[in-house]
Amino acid sequence: MSALLAMRGIGKAFLGVPVLSAVDLTVNRGEVHALVGENGAGKSTLMKILAGVHTADAGTVELNTGELGSRIVSFTHPAAAQKAGVASVFQEFNLLPELTVAENVHLGHEPRRRGAIDRKAMNEAAAAALADLGVEDLAPTAKVGTLSVAHQQITEIAKALSQGADLICMDEPTAALADAEVALLYRLVARLRERGVAVLYVSHRLREIFDLCDRITILKDGRLVDSVATADITPDELVTRMVGRRIEAQFPPRLPGTETGEVRLRIDGGGNDYVDGIDLEVRAGEIVGLAGLQGSGRTEIAEAVFGITPFTRGTVAVDGRPVRISRPRKAIAAGIALVTEDRKAQGLALHQSVKANARMVLDANARVHSRQRLGRIEGLLASLDLVARGDDQEVQFLSGGNQQKVVVAKWLAAEPGVIVLDEPTRGIDVGAKHKLYSVIRSLAAEGLAVLLIASELIEVIGLADRIAVLHDGRIAGELPGGATEQEVMAYATGRRHDRPDPEGSEPE
Template structure:
């Protein structure tokens, strides 16, 4: 059978960050081809290359035997490529039918909108996937899973020969997942090629025919799913045995640094969180996307202040209403979205590193460039940051080194509690294990560390204890000895722990 999609040595860089270093991939008609890789391995970038949202810097893209250059989203659609994005790319002010119409009907600017046929089409598609959504509802009023279903309806209705699904189940409930799986089976039966991306290995085993693993922006192999075990897949993803890559814990944790009692914030959907973090201890925080982990961190850092419960720090009751208070109390937060919140890409890394300690390093508000430079050079040396100097703009560094700059900014505050949110997302494997070493070293020096991560091996490998969140609540606290992939995933998914074990 001839492949309907063939990628050869695709490359793509963003500034100094090389997201794809030469990826090859092929898709056959009537095949579900899973794309697997850790966060930041380049999956999302690859998809955007296939849909024309990103122009590759090098490599070949062949669709149905014809080489395509300068692909745009509009052209991709003509070629029969459809995509369900992780974040629904819908227009909240328009109705479901209008969104479906906008996505599916390639029209000239001056053509009239045919309301009746547009609505009929929407009704039919929603019916085909079994979704109970009114075509006249405004998309903004739908829940996240419902919006995802609209995306799926769009992909289905496009009559595409190539359908890409980027973590389509991330926000779906069980019921909607079943609808989705049925759609995938139908597509496959009708000869459509499906590129399926998911973190959940069990889905890949259930749905996919073949799997291609990406690591650090490179494709490391394509295999029939039947030939691989779960462990083998993880090994391909991570690149080495899981157990060997994490620095070991040492010593007993000290006094309780952070004590949360029934903490909640209605606006961000977090409630009743009770949690202790001790000095010298790394508490890993697992859960699905949207489980409220980042939201909890934002509460602790005063970005969305708590409206219920108590926060104790070193035995004192405190209240935190903005980040400055949090910093003053010795709380540091390395945020998840590095490019938006962690590092200001246009500014020199020295400026980035001192940004949270202005009152300390620049008493009396005058800038002291010498002191700043010195501090930056120390961090560059201590954390092994690869940059041409303290003046290098943040954007000129690779993802891993940017992350180290972000960490340096917070270490400069000399915190008592360090909250890390997805510390190794979008970081290549080498830098990743360096960051892990840094985190462990910090804990050893007596810092209390709360580490949010969606990377299961990382949570298991790094944590002294694992806290699992689901639906804005902390549902389980698992000691290191009892923490394995199944118990953590079962708690995060809310399936019965006994069944999973």
């Protein structure tokens, strides 16, 4: 394979603080190349230099694309990068939701006939581009604003290819995708490789890196650690090089002195339009995992417990007292906290300070507000090892892991007895994940009842004392912590169940 991109000696500083120092990156034509590192390692800055969002302070970028051959480039605008054959698909898509798929794909270079846009030709060209990607269930005439995240991502990729992209940069492309949509992305990446298009792939999900990528470039603290063939490194070795230390045990053990106490959360026959017949107990000092495939009802249980979409059937008790949780304020008053799966949209006020976010729950709820609890916030943030310039720093400028620590702190300030964690490590790096695993263990050791939801089965298996597995809106079975992925998936897919089926046949 020939080199398509060669970035040499790239340096960048913001306000005098170095973010990248002498970084090299080479991507070959038709290669899927992973760019990995902890949050703050410099991955996003390097990608944005390549995309024309930032300009480098030092170093050179050499491209060998199209008919122009090899040349040194310096992009001052994303449009210049696109014209040179470099396209970027960021987590926030650059699409116009009120326009159709075809209109977005051909935006700025629409086919014309007699001076007017030829919509028939545009739709046909978009359909051909989608078919070339192996996508048959996306109509060129569909409004982008009505599409799933996966189909919006496909539209971005088709748009990039229509502009003649030789290199597509993907930033956390599966962060918001369901399992079936991740499989579709895998097929798309394979199709791009077959076409000779290079993919620069940024992800915290190690399985994707080893499934998809040919080579891996590792950054730490803005410097190049190594660039290796995927076949020449193991996941454990990769983690060690990313964080600069060996994580001896990915999941910390149950802390000494942790005791399982009385039932803090009890659901009997809980049901609504999304789940039914939910019987579940979580005790003090216990971590109970909810596992299941996308759409099985995991998040729906969390939202019902917290009063977002309340149970309309069954009963809920907290610390032995029946409660009717019809809205989140009642959940908070009952001592229930919810760390939502989307911290940016649902958990934080991004333009407000660390301090303002950390006291948000207390300020908004008179029943839990007190001077004593406000006084604990600084200590809570310190105990979570928050890395920030100060408590006046806007949370939008924190890493994903530190943003999540602020979310956890704002709930702990209210001194809940039950905490529900929905995808607590989504979008954060492996080092920050390990810290959050320790925090979760500490919460249980302090006597909280922890209900944990995670799409990555290894997290549920590694942390939970018990695992309730959901299938089709019901708890299909329960397993002890440390169960195998195969055992969990047998319940999650409906191949095994503890409940008798309607015919009265025996479980498998």
